[in-house]
Amino acid sequence: MNKIVRLEDLGLKDYKQTWEYQESLFNAIVDLKIKNRREDTHLPTPNHFLFVEHPHVYTLGKSGDFDNLLISEKQLAEKGATFYKVNRGGDITYHGPGQIVGYPILDLDNFFTDIHKYLRLLEEVIILTLADYGITGTRSEGETGVWLDVGTPFARKICAMGVRASRWVTMHGFALNVNADLGYFDNMIPCGIRGKSVTSLNVELGVNRVDMGEVKAKIKKHFADLFEAELQQTTSAIQNPATADRATT
Incomplete structure (x- = not known):
């Protein structure tokens, strides 16, 4: 079981380019697993964790409803x-500057083979990170992600999650x-859930900007521990x- 995770901070990157890069890493792991099974070998499979910020983009999960995007192509x-x-998985979400996006590309055979446990641990990473700032993040039953003030009229989502596994x-x-422009969330029904709002760490702390590097450091610590x-x-x-094309094809 290989528990080394290669961490890459991509900075600000186009969503499609990053998606293709994810796919290349994902497919390489799957291909190695198939090779190991076919040839009865035991070559260790790698694990990856990508940090990235995206330019403004809306993404719709495979079971999502396009009607949850509230603006036209021209308005986009x-x-x-x-x-x-x-x-x-999941419905519609927004990515943009001021948001820390994390893409773990893990072979769960190196950790545990339980996708529900995986999602709960990802949520726990964020819950513990928020706790470092004195903010109580919680889960909302039936709604993946991390929320604040669940069960009250002021429930709001601070972290969205959606994964694929094969x-x-x-x-x-x-x-x-973290420092997200929340106005962009007005152009959709977040995660397809009506009547609930979103928030950002800087808003909750009442500051103009939170240090992104500091937040990433806390996420890394809690991820490694959990x-x-x-x-x-x-x-x-x-x-x-010079090498990006080879990495994304």
């Missing part, structure tokens, strides 16, 4: 935003609002235009 362009239908290999992940993983910082091929 006017707002400098894009839209993609993707192969994760052969116990994961991709996609979470999006934590998954009993060793995070190793690496440089990604996606950051090098």
